[in-house]
Amino acid sequence: xxxxxxxxxxxxxxxxxxxxxxxxxxxxxxxxxxxxxxxxxxxxxxxxxxxxxxxxxxxxxxxxxxxxxxxxxxxxxxxxxxxxxxxxxxxxxxxxxxxxxxxxxxxxxxxxxxxxxxxxxxxxxxxxxxxxxxxxxxxxxxxxxxxxxxxxxxxxxxxxxxxxxxxxxxxxxxxxxxxxxxxxxxxxxxxxxxxxxxxxxxxxxxxxxxxxxxxxxxxxxxxxxxxxxxxxxxxxxxxxxxxxxxxxxxxxxxxxxxxxxxxxxxxxxxxxxxxxxxxxxxxxxxxxx
Amino acid sequence: xxxxxxxxxxxxxxxxxxxxxxxxxxxxxxxxxxxxxxxxxxxxxxxxxxxxxxxxxxxxxxxxxxxxxxxxxxxxxxxxxxxxxxxxxxxxxxxxxxxxxxxxxxxxxxxxxxxxxxxxxxxxxxxxxxxxxxxxxxxxxxxxxxxxxxxxxxxxxxxxxxxxxxxxxxxxxxxxxxxxxxxxxxxxxxxxxxxxxxxxxxxxxxxxxxxxxxxxxxxxxxxxxxxxxxxxxxxxxxxxxxxxxxxxxxxxxxxxxxxxxxxxxxxxx
Numbered sequence: 319x320x321x322x323x324x325x326x327x328x329x330x331x332x333x334x335x336x337x338x339x340x341x342x343x344x345x346x347x348x349x350x351x352x353x354x355x356x357x358x359x360x361x362x363x364x365x366x367x368x369x370x371x372x373x374x375x376x377x378x379x380x381x382x383x384x385x386x387x388x389x390x391x392x393x394x395x396x397x398x399x400x401x402x403x404x405x406x407x408x409x410x411x412x413x414x415x416x417x418x419x420x421x422x423x424x425x426x427x428x429x430x431x432x433x434x435x436x437x438x439x440x441x442x443x444x445x446x447x448x449x450x451x452x453x454x455x456x457x458x459x460x461x462x463x464x465x466x467x468x469x470x471x472x473x474x475x476x477x478x479x480x481x482x483x484x485x486x487x488x489x490x491x492x493x494x495x496x497x498x499x500x501x502x503x504x505x506x507x508x509x510x511x512x513x514x515x516x517x518x519x520x521x522x523x524x525x526x527x528x529x530x531x532x533x534x535x536x537x538x539x540x541x542x543x544x545x546x547x548x549x550x551x552x553x554x555x556x557x558x559x560x561x562x563x564x565x566x567x568x569x570x571x572x573x574x575x576x577x578x579x580x581x582x583x584x585x586x587x588x589x590x591x592x593x594x595x596x597x598x599x600x601x602x603x604x605x606x607x
Numbered sequence: 608x609x610x611x612x613x614x615x616x617x618x619x620x621x622x623x624x625x626x627x628x629x630x631x632x633x634x635x636x637x638x639x640x641x642x643x644x645x646x647x648x649x650x651x652x653x654x655x656x657x658x659x660x661x662x663x664x665x666x667x668x669x670x671x672x673x674x675x676x677x678x679x680x681x682x683x684x685x686x687x688x689x690x691x692x693x694x695x696x697x698x699x700x701x702x703x704x705x706x707x708x709x710x711x712x713x714x715x716x717x718x719x720x721x722x723x724x725x726x727x728x729x730x731x732x733x734x735x736x737x738x739x740x741x742x743x744x745x746x747x748x749x750x751x752x753x754x755x756x757x758x759x760x761x762x763x764x765x766x767x768x769x770x771x772x773x774x775x776x777x778x779x780x781x782x783x784x785x786x787x788x789x790x791x792x793x794x795x796x797x798x799x800x801x802x803x804x805x806x807x808x809x810x811x812x813x814x815x816x817x818x819x820x821x822x823x824x825x826x827x828x829x830x831x832x833x834x835x836x837x838x839x840x841x842x843x844x845x846x847x848x849x850x851x852x853x854x855x856x857x858x859x860x861x862x863x864x865x866x867x868x869x870x871x872x873x874x875x876x
Binding site for chain 1: 788791
């Protein structure tokens, strides 16, 4: 179910002194089963954009089509759209409310009017998928650690078994290990046929995993491309206050000092391999000081 | 359904004479005028009250539209009061409506109570329209300070008011965010029976309360980290200064109350 934006603009509080053009003429297509990174500085329209994908916001002008359904159309069942397009907000653990983890995760499936057996199956499988032990289901969500609570919140959306999963800064406020765990987990979803859209302001978060990166700036689509294509235009990224991942930065600096490195270095592992190969080519350790 | 644009207190930023007057004078003024409005017994007194209020409205430079909007919530109250007065005041019959008889004295009462209530609300809203919440609480704190020896926690009360006002927009935003998150999980707040709608608020209210307590905790920690220990010995960035114009304003207010009182005592108004 591709997500298509056709000339979408969104204006908050039009006609007041607080008028704010959050999106301007956004046209793009997100095909099935891809992992997209959505990047942009604060206020670039990322959150506004993703809320258009499940009908929480309606475009001021233009059209949003999910699976061919026009979200602005009154006859479109938004509940159905929201079951297919799961949206995990920032700090999703702040939205937990159930007496038990089970009750909370079951909220989405129950809103879908599934029978009790199916709800239970989905809750348990969602908890398993986010890597939580099954016996956590009877605990209060308010007694969990930050990382556990975030996984429960994520399970709450996964339990609706959406085909598109949008995550707004899912690693915000987590320690490095928690970040890596969440990102690795999210990285497994496209293989299951799920489209994943990961919102972040950190290039490092998306560079390693995303098939394609969408860069937003001042409400407009600034660039779209594979991570490699984007990092080749480093100056443009830096002009809007975005950097490149540490590995790309290192490779660029080494190239500037005359190292012969391949052009496709995006991840840390690739950088390590390339540097090793370059060192070997020069004669082991000859350049070390 | 969103909470965007919620404002409490209805401060209208400006720099009119009324805006610049010391909040203590304005608070005292509202108290004095509330008494003055209920003094008149005949038309010269009412006329004076209406004129004085209109002058205040003009001086405030607040658009009339905003003041009228502030009257909307009490409209129903006014209508009910008027109906009771019209039909339940004994006196010379005017007309009949079913079993009810409207009286001439009732009609007079309607005019009197409606005028008084309207003036009262206009004057009270002029206070909040022309005084920012911070200046209002500052003023209250200074006015309550003399009561501290008898156990009135003036500073704490003012601080509570400031914090409450400060956090209303924050909590409204939080509520909006939580509602969206639950909507993304298929919640609906605008369909179903009344009971279903009330129940649908649980997934919003629980996280909202949790958030409020979390914010309160964080705020307390942040205040302690900056050495907050109550109002003792605290200095201010903006001191309230009682300027000559504040003295004049107070004199005018007292003068008006005296005028109305004299009118009544002499039987003129």
